[in-house]
Amino acid sequence: MKDNKIVGYILFTKIKIGESDEIALAPLGILPEYQRKGIGGALIKEGHRIAKKLGYHYSIVLGSEKYYPKFGYIPAINYGIMPPFQVENENFMAIKLNETDKEIKGVVKYAKEFGI
Template sequence: MLIRPEQIEDATAVSHINTAAFGRPDEARLVERLRCAGVEMISLVAVVDTAVVGHILFTPVTVESDEQYFAAMALGPVGVLPEWQKQGVGAALIEAGLQACGEAGHKTVFVLGHSDYYPRFGFEPTRPYGIACEYDVPNEAFMVVELEAGALANVTGIVHYRPEFNEV
């Protein structure tokens, strides 16, 4: 399996992956809206032989309070074709994506996801940091990983996603 940056010719496969993985077109449409908006993204695909079987996306978010503004990245969506799930494709995408975020100079990554899955990659709940999500989500489902130790020292506030996420 090869993890590589998404290329323009992968767009159809990425759309199919996200629709199949989530059982609905919402996430595929989100990825397309973000592309059309020209958003700075880290977008990777997993390739087996010549087939694209998985996709992960990281987009910018901000942590805002009355006193501060902190830039970060958010993971999501991550999708794997159903026939390739539970074979390590998603984990490989997450690990490669976090590494790519760090190499690009990003210090933290947030995720809204399953609290029994993401901690294996270093994610932990945001609540102890005094950080919350702009969306009404369970505390345990909103997590963060510091790619640089201490990056969240003295950072508190609400995480705001790109407006394109409001339509999902």
């Protein structure tokens, strides 16, 4: 909330990586006149903080290789996490929410609502 209105939105949905319950970030959107003020970044960081507290180990995202690495995302393939569709490695990214967490590898399964 800013100026008494909602200026940004973020959603994480439950996914599976192999057999493990994890999350995917999408979508993220900030009203055009409020972009590039750090709001998107703040939503991502707060989302990660809550996800970590809830016990998730990884978040994945399909998106810009110029934006998400600013918040710790790297190509998911580096963790052995694979997309369920064909996409450039640099656009399918993951972040390990807690460096000391166990490693989880496998193919991502999105919620059935995505129809993937």
